[in-house]
Amino acid sequence: MSPDNEVIERSWSEPVVFAALYDRHARSVYRYAAQRLGDHAAEDVMSETFLVAFEKRSAYDVTVLDARPWLLGIATRLIRKHARLEAVAWKGMSADLAAQIAPDFIDQAGARIDAERLALRLAKALRKLSAADRDTLLLYAWGDLDYTSIATATAVPIGTVRSRLNRARRLLRRAAGIQTTGQETGHGRADAVSQHP
Amino acid sequence: MDELTPFRSTRNESRQPPEQVLAAGRDALMSRATASPGLPDTTPPGGETQTHERPSGFKKVTAPRWAAVAIAVTLTVLVVWAVVPALGLGGNDATHPASNASVSATPAETTPPVTREVYEAAYAEFAKCMKDHGVGLGAEQMEGQVHDYTYPASEDSVYRECYVAFQQIDAQWQIAHSYDSETFIKLRGCLEDIGIEPGKDADTVLAQVEESGLDVRKCIEQGTTNG
Numbered sequence: 001m002s003p004d005n006e007v008i009e010r011s012w013s014e015p016v017v018f019a020a021l022y023d024r025h026a027r028s029v030y031r032y033a034a035q036r037l038g039d040h041a042a043e044d045v046m047s048e049t050f051l052v053a054f055e056k057r058s059a060y061d062v063t064v065l066d067a068r069p070w071l072l073g074i075a076t077r078l079i080r081k082h083a084r085l086e087a088v089a090w091k092g093m094s095a096d097l098a099a100q101i102a103p104d105f106i107d108q109a110g111a112r113i114d115a116e117r118l119a120l121r122l123a124k125a126l127r128k129l130s131a132a133d134r135d136t137l138l139l140y141a142w143g144d145l146d147y148t149s150i151a152t153a154t155a156v157p158i159g160t161v162r163s164r165l166n167r168a169r170r171l172l173r174r175a176a177g178i179q180t181t182g183q184e185t186g187h188g189r190a191d192a193v194s195q196h197p
Numbered sequence: 198m199d200e201l202t203p204f205r206s207t208r209n210e211s212r213q214p215p216e217q218v219l220a221a222g223r224d225a226l227m228s229r230a231t232a233s234p235g236l237p238d239t240t241p242p243g244g245e246t247q248t249h250e251r252p253s254g255f256k257k258v259t260a261p262r263w264a265a266v267a268i269a270v271t272l273t274v275l276v277v278w279a280v281v282p283a284l285g286l287g288g289n290d291a292t293h294p295a296s297n298a299s300v301s302a303t304p305a306e307t308t309p310p311v312t313r314e315v316y317e318a319a320y321a322e323f324a325k326c327m328k329d330h331g332v333g334l335g336a337e338q339m340e341g342q343v344h345d346y347t348y349p350a351s352e353d354s355v356y357r358e359c360y361v362a363f364q365q366i367d368a369q370w371q372i373a374h375s376y377d378s379e380t381f382i383k384l385r386g387c388l389e390d391i392g393i394e395p396g397k398d399a400d401t402v403l404a405q406v407e408e409s410g411l412d413v414r415k416c417i418e419q420g421t422t423n424g
Contacts, residue, residue: 015230022226030214039212046214047222054229101203108198141204155418169200178200 004067008060018057022050025068029075032143037089041082049075064152072143073153076135083131090134091127098123105176118176125175129168136164225350232357311369319366320344326359327352341377343370375399380417387416 002010004021011018029049034042052074053067060070079086102119129137132154139150147165151158214222324334327348332355334346348356360367375381376399385395388405396402406413 011230015233016227018230019223019227022223026219026222027213030218031209031212034212034214035209043214043218043222046218047225050222050226051229054226054233097204097207100207104198104203105200137201137204140201142208144205144208157419165201172200 003065005060005062005065008057008067009062011054011057015054018050018054021053021067021071025071026050028068029071032072032138033075033079035142036079036138037082037086041085045075045078045082048078052078066149069145069149069152072139072145073155076139076153079135080131094126095119095123098126105172105178108176108178121175121177122172125171128171133164133168136161137168140165228353232353310373311366316366316370319363323359323363326362327355330355330359332356341379342374343378376402383416384411384413387411 002020004024007017007020011021026046030042030046033045033049036042037045049071053071056074060067064070098119098121102115102122105118105122106115135154136150139145139153140147143150143153145153147158147161150161154161324346327334330352332348332352334348336345336347338345371378381399381402384402384406388395388402388409388411391409391411393405393409396405
């Protein structure tokens with residue numbers, strides 16, 4: 001099977017070849033969009049992502065084998081066009097998310113706080129995330145991208161990705177009442193190969 | 198524990214698009230792909246697209262942004278000169294669409310300049326053609342002296358038919374007004390970042406970019422020369 005970059009390069013002269021990229025990544029794009037916006041809007045985002053990608057394929061950096069970060073970046077920008085829906089969805093899901101992650105914070109928070117109150121605080125912290133920080137966090141968590149790929153997807157330097165994720169960490173730590181010890185370091189994943197769903 | 202690790206377990210792997218949705222998305226893509234004879238003949242190399250936000254009931258579609266296309270071509274030349282001075286233009290990869298464009302003439306080089314009156318008249322004709330086919334343009338606005346608009350994606354065939362007459366004038370106009378395009382705004386910003394006051398026209402800005410040794414690719418992609 002040809003890598004994504006070869007498919008894209010070939011599609012410059014044989015446009016229909018681009019459909020192979022759709023077959024590989026449409027589900028992944030849909031999953032990411034659906035978790036952020038719900039199924040209905042995700043259908044549009046998925047379809048539109050590939051139409052935009054098709055039109056922009058000449059600008060693709062063909063030295064990059066995996067097109068998924070590029071596609072998720074396009075999807076993220078399209079999601080911004082549903083800003084109001086996304087904001088409402090995030091507000092609604094932050095409590096549920098907080099409840100899911102709270103048990104992982106309990107150990108570090110110690111006996112100082114019960115799970116329910118911790119979840120409330122985490123939910124409040126999540127709602128405070130800026131749109132850019134939220135995009136970065138969700139590309140990491142739900143898009144399953146590493147730092148370099150997030151930088152590609154969001155067209156920002158990798159240092160900015162680190163800063164944004166560190167800001168999210170700080171926010172969550174503060175909400176959980178966890179002491180910050182020492183200097184923060186990047187937590188970039190090394191397993192960039194395992195990006196494909 | 199990395200505070201973000203728990204988030205990854207909230208990823209919902211079970212969420213899948215219904216088969217008919219997948220098929221519809223694929224059909225839409227194939228429809229676009231089969232209508233496109235390939236980049237060298239249709240979309241100018243390095244061509245950017247701009248998405249248009251449309252009112253409720255409209256689908257977002259894309260349309261070529263010629264100014265960005267022309268700049269991308271110019272920048273390709275600049276990058277090649279900067280990176281491979283010994284090779285010059287001849288060293289560019291002939292298999293890449295961008296390289297084909299770097300040696301071909303843009304519309305602006307082969308025809309007289311388009312005046313605002315001509316551009317507006319051509320746009321009005323285009324809008325009328327769409328309307329005559331029962332397709333109204335939505336979200337019309339001026340962006341950097343260029344008309345921005347939307348139309349229902351389902352009416353793509355009408356758009357293609359009507360746009361043919363407008364295409365060349367639109368391309369020339371956008372190239373002539375590239376100074377206010379998104380790409381040039383980024384270039385001007387990057388020049389300012391490195392302490393250079395951008396020139397007042399596109400040619401001057403391009404000359405400044407070339408002289409300054411600005412990392413064009415980074416600037417265009419990231420909107421900054423830092424990092």
